[in-house]
Amino acid sequence: MTRIVITGACGKMGREVARGLFDGMHIAVSVDLRSHCKNISDYRGEADVIIDFSSHTATEETLTYAVRRGLPCVIASTGQNSRERAALTRAAAHIPVFYSENMSLGIAVLLESAKAAAEIMRDAEIEIIEKHHSAKLDSPSGTALMLARELLSENGRIVTARNGDEPRAGHDIGISSVRIGNIRGFHEVIISNGKETLSFSHEVEDRSVFARGALSAACFIIKKEKGLYGMYDLIHLK
Numbered sequence: 001m002t003r004i005v006i007t008g009a010c011g012k013m014g015r016e017v018a019r020g021l022f023d024g025m026h027i028a029v030s031v032d033l034r035s036h037c038k039n040i041s042d043y044r045g046e047a048d049v050i051i052d053f054s055s056h057t058a059t060e061e062t063l064t065y066a067v068r069r070g071l072p073c074v075i076a077s078t079g080q081n082s083r084e085r086a087a088l089t090r091a092a093a094h095i096p097v098f099y100s101e102n103m104s105l106g107i108a109v110l111l112e113s114a115k116a117a118a119e120i121m122r123d124a125e126i127e128i129i130e131k132h133h134s135a136k137l138d139s140p141s142g143t144a145l146m147l148a149r150e151l152l153s154e155n156g157r158i159v160t161a162r163n164g165d166e167p168r169a170g171h172d173i174g175i176s177s178v179r180i181g182n183i184r185g186f187h188e189v190i191i192s193n194g195k196e197t198l199s200f201s202h203e204v205e206d207r208s209v210f211a212r213g214a215l216s217a218a219c220f221i222i223k224k225e226k227g228l229y230g231m232y233d234l235i236h237l238k
Contacts, residue, residue, distance in 0.1 A: 003028035004218065005047045005071070007062055008054030010034040013076065016211035017051055022219065040065045049218045052077055059084040063091040072096040072221040076103050076214045078142035092228035096221040100231045101142035103213030107187065108231035110202045111150055114189040117198050118151055124193040125170060126151055131178040131186040140175045143187055148173045151189070 002025045008014040009030030018027060028047040031040045032054070040050075040062055049072045052062045056079040066073035075088065078101050091097050100108075118126060130144040140160050148158045156171035168174070185204035190197065204210075213231075220234050 001026055002218070002222065003046055003048045005029050005031065005040065005043065005050040007031040007040055007050065007052045007058065008077070011053060012207065013053040013210060013214075016208050017053060017214060020208055020211045020215060022215055025215070047071055049222050050074065051214050051218055053214065056080045056084055060087045063087050063097070066097075067091050067094045070095060072098075072218070072224070074098045074214050074217045074221065076100075076210070076217075078102075079138050088228060092226060095226050096224040096229065097227070098217040098221045098229045098234075100213075100217070101146040102231070103210040103217065104185075104202070104204065105213055105216070105231070105235060106202050106209065107143060107147075108235045110187065110189065110200050111147060112232075112235070114147070114151060114191065114200045117191050117200070121191055121193050121198070123170075124191045125168070126173045127190045128173060128175045129178070129186075129188045129190070130175065131180070131183045133182050133184065134179050136179060139177045139179065141177070141185075141187070143185070144175045144177070147187065147189060148175055 004025055005028050006014050006017055010032035014032065028045060029037050029043045031037050037043055050062065050066050051074045053076045056077045059075060059080055063073060072095060088097055088099050118124065128144050128147055130141045132141060152158060152173055153171045156173060159172050159174045162174050184207055188199060188201040190199050217234060221229055
């Protein structure tokens with residue numbers, strides 16, 4: 001039986017994780033300001049792995065606890081700043097840490113496909129379009145930024161607010177963000193060399209895909225040595 005600590009347990013994604021537990025899993029404790037356990041540091045019971053769907057602001061505290069307890073940790077929140085990203089690396093020197101800006105297996109497939117196309121069409125221009133619901137706070141999305149970083153050439157820039165009359169630089173990657181309605185998540189990578197255009201898109205129809213990805217990540221890292229892992233490792237089962 002795999003005992004899971006869920007942080008952000010009362011949020012939309014925390015509830016999805018609880019509903020989607022795989023066979024052989026159970027919740028050791030639900031951590032949330034609206035739960036009986038409000039702080040992860042208060043839990044001293046048995047556990048095998050942590051899944052954090054709370055907020056990027058809790059990343060350092062969650063990782064500190066995970067290192068102290070020697071527990072593998074899946075960080076499924078997004079929007080981490082440079083200090084919080086550094087905490088991921090530090091923790092990974094002691095425990096297995098899984099981090100991805102998007103827990104969907106489909107996004108991982110999209111990225112691998114787009115990288116393969118960009119490698120073949122070396123001089124092509126790349127643009128990214130992302131669409132989310134009106135209430136989403138961050139823009140561009142963490143997923144769009146992740147896609148851009150992975151596809152960016154050595155001399156390129158990520159452009160997130162293109163306006164005016166400045167021409168497009170060939171190696172730049174532009175990100176266009178749309179916030180409207182109840183769109184749960186749409187990302188499209190467009191690659192064009194002026195003679196032909198490829199488009200790779202992914203749309204989330206049910207947020208349970210993120211919970212399933214996080215649970216798959218938990219199963220994956222529980223068997224791993226210390227280190228920092230991501231979706232590439234999971235889909236290639238490294």
